[in-house]
Amino acid sequence: MEVKTSTIRELREQSGAGIMDCRKALLESQGDLEKALEILKQQSLVKAEKKATRSATEGLIEAYIHSGGRIGAMVELNCETDFVARTDEFKELAHNLAMQIAAMSPEFVSSEEIPEGADNDPQTACLLLQPYIKDPDKTIRDIITETIAKVGENIKVRRFARFETGR
Numbered sequence: 242m243e244v245k246t247s248t249i250r251e252l253r254e255q256s257g258a259g260i261m262d263c264r265k266a267l268l269e270s271q272g273d274l275e276k277a278l279e280i281l282k283q284q285s286l287v288k289a290e291k292k293a294t295r296s297a298t299e300g301l302i303e304a305y306i307h308s309g310g311r312i313g314a315m316v317e318l319n320c321e322t323d324f325v326a327r328t329d330e331f332k333e334l335a336h337n338l339a340m341q342i343a344a345m346s347p348e349f350v351s352s353e354e355i356p357e358g359a360d361n362d363p364q365t366a367c368l369l370l371q372p373y374i375k376d377p378d379k380t381i382r383d384i385i386t387e388t389i390a391k392v393g394e395n396i397k398v399r400r401f402a403r404f405e406t407g408r
Contacts, residue, residue, distance in 0.1 A: 295395040298319060311405065
């Protein structure tokens, strides 16, 4: 089966995956774009799981101040190398996470941090489980996993802080 370059380009734009990965997924799905996208999502989950045990000690701190200056957030996002920390994908992820924190006010990074016996709803209290404000069909964990697949390194949210005047 022959796969058109335009179809590969379209899948690459939607998924952020490499050209050869897109071509293989399209061949496997018999040219079906939706099935190919699903195949790539599964592959990125597998890649992210393999990288999860790697040490992530480089990264950056991103700040976001909401218009009006009354709400702000800072997030420390870590990766494996300073090279990846300087990429546009990583910087964009850090910015979007800081914006998410300012908007949704999570208390913890993950559900493992919730104290035993606490009444917190994990989906609202944990950043990684929250629906992404720019695409509610995805969670923050999904967004991070997609970026891990794109940059090829483990990524971790180390910590964050949210500030609001008058509180």
